[in-house]
Amino acid sequence: xxxxxxGEPLLTVGEVATMMRVSNMTVYRLIKSGQLGAIxxxxxxxxxxxxIEDYLAERAVQVNGDR
Numbered sequence: 001x002x003x004x005x006x007g008e009p010l011l012t013v014g015e016v017a018t019m020m021r022v023s024n025m026t027v028y029r030l031i032k033s034g035q036l037g038a039i040x041x042x043x044x045x046x047x048x049x050x051x052i053e054d055y056l057a058e059r060a061v062q063v064n065g066d067r
Contacts, residue, residue, distance in 0.1 A: 010046035019052060
């Protein structure tokens with residue numbers, strides 16, 4: 001594991017769900033489908049903030065307000 005990764009904050013599923021404004025189950029589904037990378041710590045998952053930000057940035061859409 002690189003030194004850069006060691007300094008990154010790891011978030012719980014609950015924290016990610018709150019950040020994304022979705023349910024915990026949605027985060028678990030995204031992990032299971034491979035859409036979100038996660039680190040398994042015992043029976044729990046931890047996610048890197050950078051991975052969440054990348055996931056959200058990849059799915060951002062531009063809204064055109066010219067109606």
